[in-house]
Amino acid sequence: MDAAAVLKSVESSGLAGWIRDSLYAFPLIESFHVIGLAMVFGTIAIVDPRLLGLASAHRPFTKVAEVLKWTWVAFGLTITTGLLMFITNATVYFQNVHFRWKMVLIALSGLNMLVFELTCGRNVQRWDKDRAAPMAGKLAAVLSLIMWISVIFFGRWIGFTITGTAAPPPDVEINLDDLFK
Amino acid sequence: MNDFAQWLATTDISLAIQTRSWVIPTVQSIHIVCIGIVLASVFMIDLRIFGLAGRDQTLKQTTRRFSPWLWGSLVVLLVTGALMVVGEPVRELMSFSFWLKMSLLVLGILIAVVFQLALKRNERDWEHAIVNRWTTKSLAVLTLLVWCSIIVLGRLIAYDHVWGSWSLKPVI
Numbered sequence: 001m002d003a004a005a006v007l008k009s010v011e012s013s014g015l016a017g018w019i020r021d022s023l024y025a026f027p028l029i030e031s032f033h034v035i036g037l038a039m040v041f042g043t044i045a046i047v048d049p050r051l052l053g054l055a056s057a058h059r060p061f062t063k064v065a066e067v068l069k070w071t072w073v074a075f076g077l078t079i080t081t082g083l084l085m086f087i088t089n090a091t092v093y094f095q096n097v098h099f100r101w102k103m104v105l106i107a108l109s110g111l112n113m114l115v116f117e118l119t120c121g122r123n124v125q126r127w128d129k130d131r132a133a134p135m136a137g138k139l140a141a142v143l144s145l146i147m148w149i150s151v152i153f154f155g156r157w158i159g160f161t162i163t164g165t166a167a168p169p170p171d172v173e174i175n176l177d178d179l180f181k
Numbered sequence: 182m183n184d185f186a187q188w189l190a191t192t193d194i195s196l197a198i199q200t201r202s203w204v205i206p207t208v209q210s211i212h213i214v215c216i217g218i219v220l221a222s223v224f225m226i227d228l229r230i231f232g233l234a235g236r237d238q239t240l241k242q243t244t245r246r247f248s249p250w251l252w253g254s255l256v257v258l259l260v261t262g263a264l265m266v267v268g269e270p271v272r273e274l275m276s277f278s279f280w281l282k283m284s285l286l287v288l289g290i291l292i293a294v295v296f297q298l299a300l301k302r303n304e305r306d307w308e309h310a311i312v313n314r315w316t317t318k319s320l321a322v323l324t325l326l327v328w329c330s331i332i333v334l335g336r337l338i339a340y341d342h343v344w345g346s347w348s349l350k351p352v353i
Binding site: 023024026027028030031032034035037038039040041042043045046055056059063066067070149152153156157159160 | 202205206207209210213214216217218219220221222224225234235237238246250329332333335336337339340342343
């Protein structure tokens with residue numbers, strides 16, 4: 001099966017159809033995507049300034065970096081909700097240039113983290129209590145911040161550059177006031 | 182409100198934003214970056230209250246570490262938020278999500294101010310006694326829920342039809 005066929009088949013799955021047809025599913029999934037990515041970026045924005053010596057400089061790096069376990073939890077939420085949105089319109093997202101850049105940047109952020117762990121992170125006990133990390137660590141921090149902020153920008157641009165997305169116009173008359181009658 | 186929104190949409194500054202298609206996505210992206218900092222700051226203070234993180238720090242030290250980031254980001258959020266209102270007045274001001282979000286925002290800010298003042302006034306009691314009270318912990322959870330709801334409502338401005346007849350959108 002080629003890529004186009006795979007994309008078509010996820011689009012036609014029951015789950016994708018259910019999200020497309022629901023009035024509430026897509027907006028709520030997107031909202032939780034924002035909560036997840038806010039937490040991913042927000043926690044990274046605690047650790048990277050520590051590497052640069054700009055915040056929490058008096059605390060050992062390893063103590064500050066404990067927050068990264070929450071980054072992973074939030075990343076799980078973000079990936080899950082992101083996938084759910086993707087399957088509703090897989091072909092269009094896949095062809096969107098901003099979507100592609102976003103995926104590339106997330107992959108590069110992962111690579112950046114891996115390189116950091118294998119270099120600077122290896123001898124963390126040597127600089128753990130220093131005000132800032134060695135140059136390699138500072139570089140990783142700057143790259144990480146730039147890439148994650150770019151991921152947010154590209155993500156927002158996806159919403160402005162695709163047409164025919166999931167959110168269906170309300171074709172049924174909803175009257176929430178009836179709930180209390 | 183509809184009249185005001187319609188008028189705002191005809192002002193020069195609003196037209197300047199409307200005619201430049203990159204402005205709204207850029208402002209929204211900056212808004213999201215700052216949301217991340219606010220949410221993580223509230224979360225870190227909450228974790229400290231529950232003793233789940235930063236136990237090598239006092240509550241005062243934790244709050245002092247995160248409150249400048251929290252308030253700084255909130256200022257940027259207010260500015261970028263205002264730009265979005267000016268750029269798309271009808272979309273924002275005529276949505277139920279927006280007004281519910283603003284109400285919760287007032288609550289969120291109020292909790293933050295009262296918490297910081299209370300902490301300052303009674304530092305020693307906070308560190309060992311008040312922090313362990315169940316009311317403090319419930320308030321911490323409530324605060325996180327308030328900020329998460331603010332985020333959800335912010336996104337729902339784009340989908341105000343989920344509120345059905347509660348939406349203030351003029352029927353076209």
